Amino acid sequence: MAALFPATTTLLACGGGGEEPTPPGGDGGTTTVSGTGGAGGEGGGGTGGSGGTSEPCGVCGENASCGAEGACVCNEGYSGDGQSCDDVDECFDQLDDCHPSAACTNTEGSFTCACPSGTVGDPYAGCEARYKGIASGSYHTCALRVDGAVVCFGAGGNGRLGNGLGANQATPVRAGAASNWAHLAAGASHTCGIKENGNVWCWGNNGNGQLGLGNTESQSLPAWVSLDRTWTGVAAGEQHSCAVESDGTLSCWGRNNAGQLGVGAAVTQAVSPTYVSVDPAALTPENDWLHVEANRESTCALKQDGRLYCWGQNSDLQIAKTGGGTVPTPSLVETAAGAMDMDWAAVSVGPTSCAVKMDGRLFCWGRGAEGQLANGVLAASAVPVQVAPGTTFAKVRAGITHVCAIDTADALSCWGRNQSAQVEAGQNTAVTSPRPRGAGSRWVDVAPGLTHTCALDDEGRVSCWGSRLYGQLGDAMTSLETTAAPIGTASWARVDTFGELGCGIQEGGDLYCWGNNETGQLGFGDTASRAAPTEVTTALSFSRIAMGRQHACGITSAGAIVCSGRNSSGQLGRGNTTPATTFEAILTQGKPYSGLTWGEIALGEDHGCSIATNGTLWCWGRNNQYQLGAEQNPAVGSLREVLPTGEWTAVAAGQFHTCATRADGALWCWGRNNEGQIGVGTAGNPTGKNGYVPTSLGTGWRPALAGGVSHTCAIKQTGTLWCWGRNANGQLGDNTTTDNPAPLQVGTDTDWVEVTAGNSNTCARKQSGAVYCWGFNGTGQLGLGDVTQRRVPFLLGGAADWGSIRLGFTHACGLSTDGALRCWGSGENGQNAQGDGFSADLVAIAEAK
Template identity: 40%
Template sequence: MRVSAFRARRFAVVTGVALALTVIVAPSALAYWHSAGAGSGAGTTGTLAAPTGVTASASGATVTVNWTAPTPPSGTLAGYTVIRYAGATPSNACGTDPANSATFIPAGTLTCADPSVPAGTYTYTVIAVWRSWTAESAASSTVTVTAVLKWFGDGTLGQGGVADFSAELSPTQESTGATTWNAVSSGGSNGCATRTDHTLWCWGLNTSGQLGVGGLLQASPTQITGTTWAAVGTGSSYTCATKTNGTLWCWGDNSVGELGQGNLTAQASPVQVGALTTWATVSAAAGDTCATKTDGTLWCWGNNSQGQIGIGSIVTPQKSPVQVGVATTWATVEVGDQHACATKSDGTLWCWGNNADYQVGIGNNVTPQMSPIQVGVATTWASVSAGSSHTCGTQTDGTLWCWGRNNNGQAGVGNYATRQFTPAQVGVATTWATVGAGSAFTCATRTGGGTLWCWGVNTNGQLGAGNTTQTNVPGQVGALSTWAAVGAGGLGHTCAPKADGTLWCWGQNTYGQLGDGATRATSTRVQVGAATSWTSAGSGTSHACGVLAAGTLWCWGQNNYGQLGVGSTATKYVPTQVAGTTWATVAVGTIFTCATKTDGSLWCWGYDGDGQLGIGIVAIQTSPVRVGLLNTWTQASAGAGGTCATRTDHTLWCWGLNNVGQVGIGNVVTPQGTPVQVGAAVTNWDTVTVGYSHTCATRTDHTLWCWGDNTGGQVGIGSVATPQVSPVQIGAAVWNTVGLGWLYSCATRTDGTLWCWGRNVNGQLGIGSVSPQTSPVQVGAATTWNTIAAAHAHTCATRTDSTLWCWGQNTYGQLGLGDYTQRTSPTQLSGTATRVVAGVLADQTFTLG
């Protein structure tokens, strides 16, 4: 998809900031006579003066031009036109065309707004028109439009490009801080964007090579080789882009021929599509790709199961570009999940493909539509965006129209009618500029300041409004939230990074685990060092680690088993760097640590008496040691004596202490010194969480499975039968996130409810009592729980309104409530949070903001 397209659960937008720079002087004002032919007769004589005092200023991507009116020889002026100059190259800004009076700015108007101006430096002139005379003003001072790239919504795979793996409810600038972004395209879990210097940058998930660079994940924009990139379209697991020489290149997954190479071979770096040099635009989605050529023809390839290639059949896959019809007037094309839409140079709109939800916009749901079919009779379509099952487009009069699926209000028409059969106008505004349709939400910009508006589903903050409240009408994107993530673990202390990148801790500090250089406990927050770029943090029993945006890893606290990874066993009272600059995530166990790097490799260090480092049984490792040679690790979780991790093929592997079956391999043979696969026939594991002596994992179908020690009822099977040596499914509900503590478990469901079970001596289950539970019990009646983290005997969780709640043991002030009082029900903290992630075991909480 191109800049107007959205994928999955997030939104990327290029925003503008303007700065006035130097002044340049243009040639003197001139007067021109445009009439042609010969003849005789009386005529008016005189001089048409040019407009004066021309100024230009930018707000976002809109440049406002003002001027002083000239006096015509007689009568009144016909109007004005405004010209934008990029160097010596002119383009019409306002008033469109000096030769077409119907487009003039009225004579009484002395200002105009030039919307959606690309990043760059410009001057403006104003042309006064009187009869057939024109007079062009001197140039304004230069105005520079700088474009920053921001995102909001789901970022768990680094697809926000902000150097972390968390969601954002409000717009957050990507991590490089560049101000020359030109256009952006977002895929399912990855994104790419071009800059004005024609470089191309990608970020997010890279399991299929869709980023065109190495590594499994890239949490920050990473440059693709080359400096002549023109436009980019990002699909769910692949990318295509054009260069300034008109060539087309694709890379990533190719299982349905989406790379256009004539085969099904994936590519980890850009490969050229054919040898042509006439490609103009490209759009990519869920395995189907379309592109236009400079001759106005349209070509598509890839998945065609719903006729989305538009060639009159559903023969699939199409492994090479196939021409769509014979028309040579195609202007733009946008590909959705299983349908596509395109505009022609005559202003008509055409759609095709899956039409089960009326997304083709023809008034019926006959599906598939295997060839382009015109949407209505309008000839004023300006732009279009195809989402998952709905479509939106703007018209030349500035109106916005949507149709298709609307169960989440994504059509923006003020209701939740399941479907809109034909294009329906969104409100009455006539200032819409661009639009992007996502999976079940929509965002669009307006002219006159470049404001941004979103509507539809908002479960992951994809509306950027600072909350997760769904809406069926456009709402302007609001301000940033304070906190971004929270996690629980440790032994009596809490740490919380803030939105400004600083890190704060409180609670027990016997071994310097607060990282403030002291050993005194505190129930108020103290800052860890002076760094302002912390992206994640976690902790064990008495040590903690965190990753900075630059890819460096830092650890502090107790180090008697080398768990800090700094090459010694000396306790560190302040953050100390672990060698390397490509660290991605960290999982902190009780007295050991594991971390992944950006290349997908896994490394562990610290105590290994039970094989928890995955490298065989050794004493201790004071520096990181690689676990095998694979580069396919996606997520790791470290507990008291064992570790589990998932791979890119959705297999699950565990190792370490197995005395109560916590490795999940059907026995209690212990220890397991190297990774062992859990369930050889299961290849749909999603996430895994390791507790003190039990483990739980979710699958891609959102079922929940637990195993290991069950003496406290923490496995959740309705009894304390122990051990459970193989994964056991917990109920039939659809589970979302999991947090495991010492002998208890908590998890959220997809309906937003929160459930806990197991040991409850300190009220850590949050059910208003200290009674243990052997099956999941709902925590309160709220249906807005988002993420959960369980620790030694306390629990913290976030809600969809970004509020943060904690309960349970508070001996060391680990609940962050400013006291040491235990709570048996969720109690709200100040500030907000969008995600909760567990460190390990005991009693500390981590928030990432």
């Protein structure tokens, strides 16, 4: 297109009188210029020539014409000297005006813009992909485009995205090159699809044969299960798959540890499709199956006559049978004993299973602890419970901990666990009734994952919400931070983390918290998670803060203990088991600790310990593993003194164990010891030896120690660092993965000053301010720029002068000596404080790469 680029032109002389040269390629003719007084004429400066007219350019080349300046120029869309003109490739040279989302095609002398296959729109203003199907695994999503292509996004481990790689992708990528897909199913770490010809193909993790390829080799590109068999439906669970064949038979393959293949308990694994029948002894496979669904370790399938059968894991009663356990063969689902229901139309299975009747009634059964049964009762049920009587439903999809459904008016609603806003925005983390999502749109399908949800509307648009940890929302964003990233510009005095949450105290005593808040542990007065540090509005000023798994306690500037969150074991210290969503003081009236002021505090999973300013140590909460330092349980919500001799200097709480140091340098530990975490030289808690009896690990210890989930670390007065307990992920730092029930020195350095322990990892700080980390690193919580596990200490970047460091389960936070806060690791529930951990709003997926 000539207007978009300059033409190269050679000017041909046009005489101001006299004879014009013969143009190249011309006929050798001459042109007479009109007028007199030209060169050689009489009179010198008049109008020269003899009068006559001529074409000033002569003959121009192909695809050229005479320009206004009397020279041959190449036509629009060509370049050259006016005699030789070549086509310009506007697409290659980026001279076109197509929208970046459109396809440019070069033509002779021009170009065309068009929206690519699978998209619609104006090729000059923008093209948008359109979809006709979606499926979500735990942390990834795949979508079926209208042109039959498949795109996937989110966690990419084991090749589950089908793009030939194993990396996470926050933007949709093509799964294979085919454009003839008809159906999709996504499991925990693998994906399956059916092509238009009926063949099933699978890709991703194949450690248990869940791809059905006859082996256990994982595949990062789609691989066919069989080219000779045709299928009408396919389903993917955690480590197994099932499909209905066009002849009505049903087959399953993969892991069978919970009976999820439906072929009896004797089979532990099948790497190729294996027929499933209600009667395992049937000589020929039953051929009246209609549809199948799978999730985690459970499977449900519909018969053509409307009967519904489920099998596999029943720990949450999701198979609709009392007693829990596993159910290794198909079991009939009935709304009441003897009902023999034969009017089921659709089903979805998970820890909570749900099914729609032919008349549109929706029933759910199984796990209900987070409101999944939508009946207001936070408990499991083996009996199907009707959801939203009076509403007729067309489709239901069960995730891991939440459920979504579409009614016959095409409205979408979700309910259940909501810690990452996967159900709705700004509400309780246990949503006990269907809540509308995407009002104003007409929805045709929905796909809940573990902590995210995606849905498809009737215009072919896919929208997602919830956690974006691995990019599973497809909006080009993730919340996986693998390096220590700064959080704002405020100055902080203290920070603490545990589980999936964190809190910090700013200079002046103001408390800010972030992360998982599903039991109100952050003290905001609600149960909505926070993705960034948010001030806890209270009149209290804090000097210390400690985090448990689902509760938090702090010490105020006045020396009082205040707590918030879960209280099932009395861990809030209020003399009851009533939960709270704001920080309130422990009950001290009439207690032996009345009048004490407190200096240090540590929390475990469901227990807490605090050292009073008089040196006494007190513990409270759950005591199932003797983590309170005594065999006998204290009164509910009351504090019990540990070894009432005073002079305690520091305390650390692991998940179910506790350690503390005294002024004489003695280190004492007690509680769970199954992995050797109390350091007495043997694992286990033999009666009368250790566990509920605090045991001394000798003297010579500094008041610098940390309790992880199942390991412990402490620093000696010599500055050496020692760890013991579980070591499956190298968290003991000895370059092995062997558990050690006695203190084991980490390296030979003698300048350690602080240590922190997480789920399966450890970090420690030196006198210089340098921090080193090691152990499990699956979500980048070691801050080393990757997700690779370490078995020896590695230097943490981000700051050269760390002043404090704390590890959670999947994240970490630390303070530099100038008071700057940095956090890293997972932001799934907002725990890395970056502010982008989850989206409560529906976001459109990005265009595929």
